[in-house]
Amino acid sequence: MEAKIPPWQEKAAAKRESVLAKIKPEWRLSPAELERAAHRRELTGGYIEEFLEPEEASIISLDSVALVEGIKEGKLSSVRVALSFCKAAAVTHQINNCLHEIFFEQALERAIYLDEYYAKYGTTIGPLHGLPISLKDQFHVKGVDTTMGYVGWIGSNLGIKDPSQAHKVESQITTELLSLGAVLYCKTSLPQTLLLGETRNNIIGETLNPNNRNLSCGGSSGGEGALQALRGSTLGVGTDIGGSVRIPAAFNGIFGLKPTPERISYRDVANNNPGETTYRSTVGFLSTSLDGLGLMLKSVLSTSPWLRDPAVVPFPFRQDAADTYLSRGNLETGKPLKFGVLWSDNVVGLHPPILRGLRMVADAIRTGGHKVVDWTPPPQEDATRIHLAFILADGGHDIHTQLDLSGEPLIPDLRETFTLKPPMDLLEYQDLTLQGLEYEAKYSDYWNSTADDDGQIVDAVIMPVAPHAAVIPGKYYHTAYTGVLNLMNYSVVVVPVTKADKNVDTFDDSYTPLNDTDELNWKAYDPEVYHGAPVGLQIVGRKFEEEKVLAVAKIVCAALEKATKD
Known part of the structure; x- marks a missing residue:
């Protein structure tokens, strides 16, 4: 008699299929293409560009600052940028299994609105206007699941405690990013519990390293690292309680910032054992460029997050501290x-x-x-x-x-x-x-x-x-x-x-x-x-020295x- 599949496995399998089903049919890879990717050691660089049009490949090759400047100057449209990164993320997920959630249609509606706003007023909404930003699957977006790698969370968005609030909750930093003009389009994979330096869970399985698929992408913000290594994103939000931003950054050949916890809001963010606040998890950022990290930190702090989250210290971005060290x-x-x-x-x-x-x-x-x-x-x-x-x-x-x-x-x-x-x-x-x-x-x-x-x-x-x-x-x-x-x-x-x-x-x-x-x-x-x-290596400063370590990192890289x- 054939063994019955446990209900949790059926639920996980259905979730995997539902994520793939959100990819446009014209963006789906053939079985032959998937098989070819499965046997490749390295997926980065020119390989992923084979699946993109020349204009799309050109757009995803740009880093965060160049993208927002191009949109602000009218050289790029939010829609073209969003389409390019959504397609790159779709390809990335199919060949390297790094997304938990896809909401490309929501992203494209947002990009259309941003282009209309720019056409009407001749200016941008904020410093992140039109920039696609990916989120680790701890951050709540209205209308989108947050599973954090748990099968039991499928179908909810902080709705476990109060089912009536499912898919209605939004993390504070999500609100801040939208107010700054960002386009949110996907949520990235992480390990079950968050407490692992690799990325595996019972929903999507394992995310490997696109630079060398013999190896791990790291964790717990592993999907972020893998997505950016394949240029499916240039800037993303993760968390770190033991290395969860820094490990994927180093393992995937990108940049990462772990701030002091009270610098960026963690309000309404899903977490493991959220009552343990003696040594807090911190929201951090991953980027394909050092300037991308600076752009994100400066932009988020410009919203005065401490006014909405009492756990955040009232420190605006300190340009003078950055300039002192750059000099x-x-x-x-x-x-x-x-x-x-x-x-x-x-x-x-x-x-x-x-x-x-x-x-x-x-x-x-x-x-x-x-x-x-x-x-x-x-x-x-x-x-x-x-x-x-x-x-x-x-x-x-x-x-x-x-x-x-x-x-x-x-x-x-x-x-x-x-x-x-x-x-x-x-x-x-x-x-x-x-x-x-x-x-x-x-x-x-x-x-x-x-x-x-x-x-x-x-x-x-x-x-x-x-x-x-x-x-x-x-x-x-x-x-x-x-x-x-x-x-x-x-x-x-x-x-x-x-x-x-x-x-x-x-x-x-x-x-x-x-x-x-x-x-x-x-x-x-x-x-x-x-x-x-x-x-990758760490450049370490003391508490609340984010501007300093970003400036010192520029000196080291130069x-x-x-x-x-x-």
Whole structure:
């Protein structure tokens, strides 16, 4: 007798089909085209352009600032831009499975309205007028599902607590983006629970890395990273509680910004265990360009989000802070910057491509006339232990509550970590909070002590995002390089540096692992498998230093570009 398919699987399968059905018939790929894509190692660059008209390929090749300027100058229309990115996103999803929600018709109606407004008034609605922006599937859009990777959430939009509100709720940042003129058109894939450095769930399966499909796109904002790597978007919104913006940015060869949590509104955004606010998840941004990140931050802050969300601090965009550091990039007029470089957290060492990337950046900065010192902060394993304890404090009860809505199981990657347990005792939780504050203070004291040698404090820190490039699925053993910065709520920008090269990044047989985890990570390195994987690094500032780290990132990227040309 044939086994009956569980109801949750039927619901997930129906959802997958409903998303594909929203793609225009003329944009759907043939079985032969899908089969050809499935056997390709790399999907980026010229390959995806084969499915587009020349004008469409030209439009999606532009970055965010060029797009909004082209629309503002009347050289591009919102409709042509929206159509190009909707089609690119449709192709991207078919060949790399990265979207949870498609609402292209809604986007095109919006683009028509924006073009009519421009024709009537001769001006734009705001700084994002006509710019297609993608959203991680935590952000609510009216009339569109938010599943956050849970089968039990299918058919709802924050309507689980109050079914009458399904599809009526809008996240504050969604409202802000629309007020700025943005065109919203799709929501991107993420892992079940959000708490995984890869992107897998029981609804759509797995999203792989379009630069090298042997590897993961990262997580939890993994669909955002994959979509942008294929130019299906130039600017998107994600979230980060342990690296969820930074990991996909680094793994996919794009840029990412993790602000301090209270800088951008999280109001009415779906989340895992939303009551855990001691160390908050933060809304962040991913972009194909550094200027795109700056455009987004400046635009969103121009709406004064703190007036509608009391959790947001009233800090407008501080152009003077950005200008101060940008002027430091010109050593004829400014004082050299001082950088710390973290070469290892002394728990899990770095694969050859990451170590080479760090050396490239350190050498470029030093050649550019800036100072470089080794960064040896308080033991990061202490921060990792504290951060992970907060993640697990509720014993997995919130996760299992969501799973029970449909009866779906945890995906295999998460079964051991999130087996249901009693929640942490309140007194233990309070003590853990004190440990976190103590670690923050120690880290701050260390940062301040970097002025002891020469009277100049370190301006920013360069460190890995992970001990490896875009990881082999199932072999992400150590997320501490990102998680430590969530514990301190620091401001971080991720920049792409290089790509793994099997001819240069050879396996070092003499390496002695530091421990069992390091051994697992080291044995997972295969130069052939990793070849072509993007290498991205973190540029770290302290709390509420978003403008500063964006400016410093420009200086670093300019130094790296010059060194590469020389």
